[in-house]
Amino acid sequence: MTKRFLTFVAVLALLALTTIAVSAQDPVEIRFMWYSDGVEGDVMRDLLDRFEADNPGITVTLDVVPYATVRDNLPTLAQAGEAPDMARITNFGGMRGLYLDLRPLMSDPSLLEDNFAGAVLEAFRLPDDTEGLYGFPDSLSVTAPYINRTLFEQAGVDVPSDSMDEVSWAEWTDALKQVAEATGTPYAVAIDNKGHRFAGPAMSMGANFFDADGNFALANDEGFRAFAEIVKGWHDESLIPREVWLGSGGQYTAANEFFESGQVVMYFSGSWQIGRFDSVIGDAFDWAVVPNPTGPGGSTGVAGGAGIVAFAQTEHPAEVAKVMEYMLQPEVYKEYVERSLFIPADKAVIDLGVEYTAENPLVNAALAQFAVEAGKLQDQAIRLNLHPFAFAYYDASNTRLAQYFAGELTLDEAMTRLQEDIDAAVANAGS
Amino acid sequence: MSSATVPHTHHVSVWRRVQKQLGAAFNAVLNFFIDLMDYIMHPLQRLVGIRGMGYVFVLPNLLIFGVFILLPMITNFFYTFTGGANLFLDQRPYVGAQNLERLFDCQNFLAPNTCREDLFARAVTNTALFVITQVALMIGISLLTALVLNRKIIARGFFRSVYFYPVLLSPIVVGLIWKWILQENGLLNALLVAFGGDKVGFLTDANWARFWVVMISVWSLMGFYTLILLAGLQSIPSDLYEAADIDGANVFQSFRSITLPLLMPTMLVVLILSLIRAVQVFDVVFAFTGGGPGSATIYIVQYIYNNGFASATKEYGLASAASLVMAGSLIVLTLAQLRLRGTNNVT
Numbered sequence: 001m002t003k004r005f006l007t008f009v010a011v012l013a014l015l016a017l018t019t020i021a022v023s024a025q026d027p028v029e030i031r032f033m034w035y036s037d038g039v040e041g042d043v044m045r046d047l048l049d050r051f052e053a054d055n056p057g058i059t060v061t062l063d064v065v066p067y068a069t070v071r072d073n074l075p076t077l078a079q080a081g082e083a084p085d086m087a088r089i090t091n092f093g094g095m096r097g098l099y100l101d102l103r104p105l106m107s108d109p110s111l112l113e114d115n116f117a118g119a120v121l122e123a124f125r126l127p128d129d130t131e132g133l134y135g136f137p138d139s140l141s142v143t144a145p146y147i148n149r150t151l152f153e154q155a156g157v158d159v160p161s162d163s164m165d166e167v168s169w170a171e172w173t174d175a176l177k178q179v180a181e182a183t184g185t186p187y188a189v190a191i192d193n194k195g196h197r198f199a200g201p202a203m204s205m206g207a208n209f210f211d212a213d214g215n216f217a218l219a220n221d222e223g224f225r226a227f228a229e230i231v232k233g234w235h236d237e238s239l240i241p242r243e244v245w246l247g248s249g250g251q252y253t254a255a256n257e258f259f260e261s262g263q264v265v266m267y268f269s270g271s272w273q274i275g276r277f278d279s280v281i282g283d284a285f286d287w288a289v290v291p292n293p294t295g296p297g298g299s300t301g302v303a304g305g306a307g308i309v310a311f312a313q314t315e316h317p318a319e320v321a322k323v324m325e326y327m328l329q330p331e332v333y334k335e336y337v338e339r340s341l342f343i344p345a346d347k348a349v350i351d352l353g354v355e356y357t358a359e360n361p362l363v364n365a366a367l368a369q370f371a372v373e374a375g376k377l378q379d380q381a382i383r384l385n386l387h388p389f390a391f392a393y394y395d396a397s398n399t400r401l402a403q404y405f406a407g408e409l410t411l412d413e414a415m416t417r418l419q420e421d422i423d424a425a426v427a428n429a430g431s
Numbered sequence: 432m433s434s435a436t437v438p439h440t441h442h443v444s445v446w447r448r449v450q451k452q453l454g455a456a457f458n459a460v461l462n463f464f465i466d467l468m469d470y471i472m473h474p475l476q477r478l479v480g481i482r483g484m485g486y487v488f489v490l491p492n493l494l495i496f497g498v499f500i501l502l503p504m505i506t507n508f509f510y511t512f513t514g515g516a517n518l519f520l521d522q523r524p525y526v527g528a529q530n531l532e533r534l535f536d537c538q539n540f541l542a543p544n545t546c547r548e549d550l551f552a553r554a555v556t557n558t559a560l561f562v563i564t565q566v567a568l569m570i571g572i573s574l575l576t577a578l579v580l581n582r583k584i585i586a587r588g589f590f591r592s593v594y595f596y597p598v599l600l601s602p603i604v605v606g607l608i609w610k611w612i613l614q615e616n617g618l619l620n621a622l623l624v625a626f627g628g629d630k631v632g633f634l635t636d637a638n639w640a641r642f643w644v645v646m647i648s649v650w651s652l653m654g655f656y657t658l659i660l661l662a663g664l665q666s667i668p669s670d671l672y673e674a675a676d677i678d679g680a681n682v683f684q685s686f687r688s689i690t691l692p693l694l695m696p697t698m699l700v701v702l703i704l705s706l707i708r709a710v711q712v713f714d715v716v717f718a719f720t721g722g723g724p725g726s727a728t729i730y731i732v733q734y735i736y737n738n739g740f741a742s743a744t745k746e747y748g749l750a751s752a753a754s755l756v757m758a759g760s761l762i763v764l765t766l767a768q769l770r771l772r773g774t775n776n777v778t
Contacts, residue, residue: 072741079518094743186616242724243615246635249722249729250737263616391743399550399726406637406725413544425744429516 028319030060031084033074035067038275040138040340047336051326058319068252071391083311085320088138092123092307093388099124099134100310105321111328112136115348123386124309135309136328139342143200143270143301144292144373145172146277146366148185150285151265155182159290166294169201169230172266177239179265188239190255191231191268193248195397199302199384201268202227206297209380209393215426216393219419223297228401228411235405246406250399259287266290270304271370275341278363287362289369292376301373302381305345343370389426396421504758510751516744523748530752551753553726554734557641561730562709565645569705570698573653577660578690591661595654605651606718610634613643637727640720644728648715652708656701663697664690696772703768710761731757 032048034041041064048060063084070089077083078098089095103109112121112133124134152159157178160167176188191197199209207223209216218224234240241264244255259267260280277287292299308327310320326332330348337344337354341363344350356367384390396418404414476484506520511530513523537546546552580591597605612618613633620630633639667690675685713732716722722729722737729737731753739750 071743075743076518076740076745091743241615242632242635246632246724247614247720249720249726249733251721251741389744395742395744402723403725406635406723406727408637408725408727409544417549424746425742428514428746428748429744 027057027059028316032062033084033087034062034064035070037272043339085314086310088306090306091391096126100312101132102321103133106325115346135307137305137307137345139305140345141271141304142370142373144289146267149288151179151183155179161290169293176265187241187264189266190258190264192254193245194252195394203300204297205295216422245402274366278360289366300378300381302384304385392422392425507751507754511755514748530748554729554731558730565709566705568649573656576657581664597651598654602714603718606715609647635724640728663694667693
């Protein structure tokens with residue numbers, strides 16, 4: 001009986017030890033929520049494969065989701081304690097207070113602290129926090145117009161910016177109309193229905209987005225009004241695909257497919273489209289990035305970009321910090337932006353110099369033009385996307401401008417409502 | 432007996448033996464589980480008594496109802512009286528009736544620009560217009576279809592399936608299919624251009640967008656209501672029509688004096704169901720127009736969704752207040768219809 005009992009205990013102990021041993025060998029799985037505009041997801045997967053090979057105890061699963069999931073669902077998930085370990089986001093200030101502070105976990109916090117602009121690091125922090133290191137931008141994006149150069153050639157119309165340093169929206173619109181008419185192209189111009197894309201041209205028309213305290217102040221802004229009237233004119237003349245702003249309610253709709261299929265002469269978007277255009281358009285036609293049109297406020301696009309953050313609720317903070325630190329290694333970040341055709345935001349990588357290896361000369365020309373546009377960014381154009389209520393402005397401007405373009409509201413009413421919506425969002429967040 | 436029938440009979444008897452053995456095996460497994468349940472049910476019955484066992488049996492369903500329907504409704508009620516952007520109720524400040532006041536702070540509900548929450552006013556008026564037109568069209572077309580399908584027409588079974596098929600589609604699929612048909616570069620505009628016409632902004636003109644939202648909604652759901660009405664029509668005794676025929680009544684007189692009165696209870700059921708469903712319209716329109724152009728097709732549920740889920744700064748309190756208003760209006764509508772049912776002796 002005693003012998004049988006001892007055997008039973010021995011078997012149990014063996015089983016327990018085996019379980020513990022297996023558990024000890026189980027790799028830690030990091031869940032990384034990701035969205036892609038172009039090829040960057042494949043590049044990141046490749047880089048993470050190398051990380052996993054060097055760190056056998058950690059696996060990183062990229063959960064690729066639509067952008068809307070990151071934008072709309074992730075904040076709720078994070079508040080509910082259901083966030084992934086890491087995520088690629090665009091609304092840096094949207095989940096402040098829920099990010100993991102990497103400073104005590106990183107072996108070299110200077111990779112973050114010294115290599116990124118203070119204003120960018122600040123965007124991830126709560127107002128009373130001056131030290132926390134929560135995330136970093138994986139790229140810097142800039143908005144500017146793309147043109148279909150082949151259509152200009154077919155129409156026999158000169159590209160205005162080829163011969164003039166400063167081209168106004170009125171001059172561009174005339175040229176685009178001529179090209180569209182001569183070539184039978186359905187639309188002269190397109191712009192994504194997002195307040196972010198709208199902002200650069202509005203600033204070029206003289207808009208001042210912020211008051212002295214840094215709050216949005218758009219209700220009576222003449223520059224904002226001027227560009228809104230230009231876009232309304234495009235709608236009234238059917239120069240623009242009306243469905244982008246009018247066919248989607250307040251939902252964000254990109255107009256890239258109109259450009260990719262040769263249905264529009266000029267498309268106003270940003271640098272994140274380069275990789276996509278390279279792979280989708282191929283050699284179907286020549287495309288190019290042209291300088292931001294000039295107005296009373298100068299010539300500027302706006303900055304933007306995606307960022308990578310970790311969440312405080314992760315069960316594996318040390319491993320997450322290790323992944324973040326790996327991505328911050330200048331040679332890793334450099335390869336990521338080079339292969340994704342992104343503009344780096346990391347000073348160390350900028351100092352190293354980025355060599356894009358695209359075979360398509362159009363890509364290199366586009367990147368060079370975006371580098372020029374990045375240098376022309378106004379201060380407010382850099383601050384816009386980092387503002388804690390930037391996305392309140394984006395949401396409200398989508399709806400209110402669409403109502404104006406549809407004829408539901410006058411421009412005065414639309415701008416007043418836009419300001420009220422932003423104020424309500426600020427009040428709601430503060431209560 | 433021919434030589435060919437012997438093996439056949441043999442096969443049948445073998446098959447019956449197999450069936451019998453399979454049945455016995457199945458019964459054994461079933462009995463095992465029933466015996467197992469006895470171990471639970473006997474003590475339970477001793478505990479709650481034989482009368483209490485009824486409650487035990489409905490308990491799982493009640494739990495599901497409580498957790499997934501009742502609890503969210505109660506939670507929604509409390510959220511209505513809180514503010515801020517935090518998700519959890521205990522972290523949200525009490526703001527009294529502020530959210531409800533914000534929704535109803537309006538000089539004239541029919542002039543949304545005079546309202547503080549103009550989009551809510553637009554959503555309410557859009558929903559009212561949608562409900563009136565969609566329900567009227569739905570009942571009219573469903574009744575007409577049911578009357579036709581109740582007659583002895585060629586390929587009746589085929590047509591009954593065809594009209595029901597859209598009901599099986601996901602609303603998102605319905606919305607996207609029609610979007611591809613009606614968008615500026617869609618199928619319908621291509622046809623118009625091919626026949627020498629001009630493109631029409633079916634999705635970008637407010638009136639067209641409202642019209643198509645109603646039509647698509649009717650198209651996608653009418654099969655369901657047609658089926659209910661068809662069942663109602665088939666329950667009307669045919670001898671009534673034969674008697675009317677003998678008395679010299681024509682088709683319209685028969686319809687007015689026999690079909691309509693006897694179908695009224697079923698029509699009321701259809702009215703109740705379609706009204707409630709019309710007030711809750713969301714998914715198909717969200718995929719089709721997204722609420723545009725401007726806010727021409729924004730309805731109450733999308734207003735709630737936009738504020739509670741699809742905005743960067745979530746306004747859970749405002750969204751809950753709008754939900755409460757919608758629930759209240761649905762309760763009023765349902766009570767009115769129940770009262771109507773009572774007077775019409777609908778069972």
